[in-house]
Amino acid sequence: MDLTFSEPELAFRDELRAWFAEHEPGREPQGDEDAHYAWRRDFQRELARDGWAAVHWPPEYGGRGATLTQSAIFFEELGRSGAPLPANVLGLLLAGPTIMTWGTPEQKERYLTPILTAEEIWCQGFSEPDAGSDLASLKTRAVKDGDEWVVTGQKVWTSGAQYSKWCMLVARTDAEVPKHKGLTYFLMDMEQEAVQVRPLRQITGESEFNELFIDGARIPDENVLGGVGNGWKVALTTLMNERAGLAFFLQVRLRQLLDRVIGEAAARGLLEDPVVADRLGELHLKAEVLRLTAYRGLTAIEKYGQPGPEGSLTKWMWSETNQQLSQFAADLLGPEALVAGSRWSYELLRARGNSIEGGTTEVLKNIVAERVLGLPKAR
């Protein structure tokens, strides 16, 4: 057991810190979503120029072949520096690794580099209005027509769709077989009339997410990823990559938010208030438990190739803690935290999505119960 970074890990961190010190992301644009997006895209290009955009990718695809720990360090430092998540985060974390696992040499050649440089942005077309937690029941259909597929259906919660060139699309290609077996994973060009993007207004008032209306979109056969009928397996590769690196980014952002709450409490002379101290102490504990448990999970994957029982817990722990933290801020600051458009009111509302996006807490508990504890399938 050694909870310090090794020499190579420290060297990696120091090189990265030096880079971040020289590359200020600039002021975060407020209020204008397009400007905000452009800010994130420009910063990814800067990262890519010096080989920092996808440290976990192998060197032949433009990454650094970083270990999981180095990758975690990257996201911790990214969070600490105040820089934004790269604009093409779904391409870097999800599409890229999925294409590396399942893609043909031609697909790897075609798609990977533009992901890295943010030339082509990716979105994820998995969830549907009637297929959320029960993803395999999705209804979007793809029908073969010559050497093309014709796709019809509706997707929802596609973040960044309005900026995307490509969509990781899972559609049903065979309705005759059991539901997991009839799915195929496509790389769909978003730039066609048959794909309509409609922004979905969230409880925060902003539109991070979209609905996708697909009415006869065409996808060439060569854009099938991992084979016809193999879509569920390919989608699982995407889903398994979903939280690996992000956990460390989120963990650091949680810490930064906690630090800000502490600053607010100190400014009001409330740090010694026993009720405030009790809740702050508990939140600090939860943030540290999250960090330590995430590192334990990392060690398990590095040593044994798979996460231990702790690996399934971090997303759920993060979402709950982030929600409690933003509610605590509302209690601490009173009506001031509820002013429409303020930073704290945004945090309070945005946090409600945390326990829904990327797997609801209820589904995560089912997964823990079934796969970690070996309980019978839940009813």
Added chain:
Amino acid sequence: MDFDLTEDQKEIKGVARELLAARSPMAKVREAALAGRYDEALWREIVQLGWPGIAVPEQHGGQGLGAVELAVLLEELGYACAATPLLSSAVAAAVIAAAGSDEQRARWLPGLIAGEIRAGVGSAELIADGDGAEVVVLVDDDDGARLLVAPECEPLVLIDPTRRFGRLPGGRDGAAGGEGEPLGADAADRVRSAVAAEVVGVCQRALEMTVAYVKERRQFGVPVGSFQAVAHRCAEMLRHTESARSTAYHAAWAADAEPQRLPEAAALAAAAAAAGGREVAAGAIQAHGGIGFTWEADVHWLYKRAEVDRALLGGVKRHHAALARAAAERVAVTAG
């Protein structure tokens, strides 16, 4: 970064698990609890194996291992809920070895390791094995610690009959005199880290017993573990168990490897264990249903151990307060 036990530490844990499963199954725990006595045969065997001296350097007659090895051993002690004075003996020995003077080491370590001297560990109000202890590692409210020699504790009969307890004459007031020999600054944190490690084992056992039970027990024609209300509580129990484990191992590691991190690490471990022990053991009783409320079901031993360990840890409030201070200091340091 390697947040995992070493092969040797896993070996120690495995051996302890096996030995305690063979020598101290729940039937034995129950027997000792009903008799109000420790399992003397088990204790003799434990002493022969050198467990009380696990975290004592070889020059003082110990095994020359560290706080992590002590933690995994205590975790297994908690898992078995074994009725022995190992917690107080091993923790007192480890604390005297790490935070005591040469004189104190020479005076106490040989007898503690040989199982000839009975030690107590705790605070003025609650001392594990305080009754009849010849030497007590006493943690004060201000996080200081002292070594009390023959303090003549009053016996205290608590809900956990698998362990003996005592308190200073007069309880809290008895601490006021400040007698005794001061121990090094990290003594209190070492005690907390060790008790937290025991709670990890209590949680693990309560969770395993519960999972086994809800797979087996059928109502409405199906195993009750297939109901989400039950399954989700089990998932919560796992979360508390793993939270306690992450923080307990972190504290044990810090005790030897990065002592400057120990005060905060010990507070994290204590707070997580105090909260987790209660939640998990209470969840075990609930998930066992009516059976869980009976004397025969054995989960109550774990709940009782968890509640008393929580008190030994000093509850959660003081640790939350310490953690709030630690978090505020971090912010101040970053800002400065």
